[in-house]
Amino acid sequence: MRFNKLDLNLLVALDALLTECSITRAAERVHLSQSAMSNALGRLRDYFEDELLVQVGRRLEPTPRAEMLREAVRDVLVRIDTSIAAQPQFDCTSSDREFRLCISDYSMEVLLPRVLEIAARQRSTVRFRLQPQVAYPARALERGEADLLVIPKAYVSPDHPTDLLFNDEFVCTVWRESSHARRGLSFDDYAAAGHVVMQPVDTDKPAFESWFVQRFGLSRRIELTTYSFAALPFLVVGTERVATVHSMLARAVEPALPIKLLPLPLPMPPFEQAMQWHKHRSLDPGLLWLRDVMKQAAQELPAGGAGASASI
Structure with a gap:
């Protein structure tokens, strides 16, 4: 043609x-x-x-x-x-479609197991390809390299539709034998402590909690940087360092680690996790199914974590 x-x-x-x-x-x-x-x-x-x-x-x-x-x-x-x-109809029980999700290890730990469980309950035969988040995630949508982004609301693109999935809070994670665990963590203690932080790869844009702390006007002493949210609670063990960690992730690993969770000594708004898809795929039957499964999974998160899904 x-x-x-x-x-x-x-x-x-x-x-x-x-x-x-x-x-x-x-x-x-x-x-x-x-x-x-x-x-x-x-x-x-x-x-x-x-x-x-x-x-x-x-x-x-x-x-x-x-x-x-x-x-x-x-x-x-x-x-x-x-x-x-695109197929005019979608049946998850007979489809061999592969859905490509750009997703952080935080959402893989907290949300994705529930997504897979719901898909299994529905006898789904679809496949999933999990891809790391990149510096400009919207480009993965626009280039057809991803079907869905699971991303902080603060970082979504204004060019594509978005649904809010859930909210989470942040807590401070410290070693159980540290001085912070014994006496608590004041704002001054937090400001003076050495910190472990997550820095996304291939970008200077900070993770949400670092971005907010910077906007709050606090300059932390960062002693260790990692590319993984899930690693943060492990990396304070045996040290006096502090890691500011998503609450649901921290509580999930707390029973397995010698750590203590402490309240964050500064006012931080709830963390909002969203999903985003290409504007031309809003009526894709397969993606409609996947988005519904994602929202169901978000609603099954622990009390205080799930937020009412709302279009943005």
Whole structure:
């Protein structure tokens, strides 16, 4: 099929090339031979009168024209996929669909076991692929690399619809034999303590609790940084350090660790966890099922954790 003399099949090749920045990997992505992908790149260069990808060292880099085309091409392909290729009905008991979720290890520990349990109760045959959260998670939606983001409400994109899943609080986690555990933790103690914090990979954007503490005007002495929320309670054991941890996560591991949970000595608003999907996939029957399962799982969280689901 052609549009304005462009073979529309080339858009699939262009999307793969701009995603992978490699002829070999792009060919593998769309199940073409390397020579066929090289031929497609040549035809795209002729049509757009631009190199599109140029060799820089060992890597192909997109030209400014290619960067301009990247999101437009992905948007067109997502629209085609959701409007034409998507199945009009969805039956979780017979589907072999794989849902790709960008999700933190915190939500994997707290929420996902309930999601899988509900899916199992419904005799679902779907598959799940869990992917780490990245610096710009909305891009994973827009590039078709993720079906659903599970993400703090504070970090959702304004360009796509969102549902609030649940609320959580923060607590201080300390070693059971520490001085903090014996005498409590005042604001001054918290400010003076060494801290263990989680810093998301590939971004300078802090995790929610660090972001709020910075806005509060408190500069903590960070002695240890990790990429994992779930590791925080483990990393204070045997030390005088403090970790500010999601309440549901901290309470889940408390019985297995020599730790004590203390109230956070500063006023922090509830943490709101949301889910977000591509605006063109709002009526996708499979995603409607998954979103409903996610909301059911959120409602089954411990009292004080689940929040009323609400569209944002």
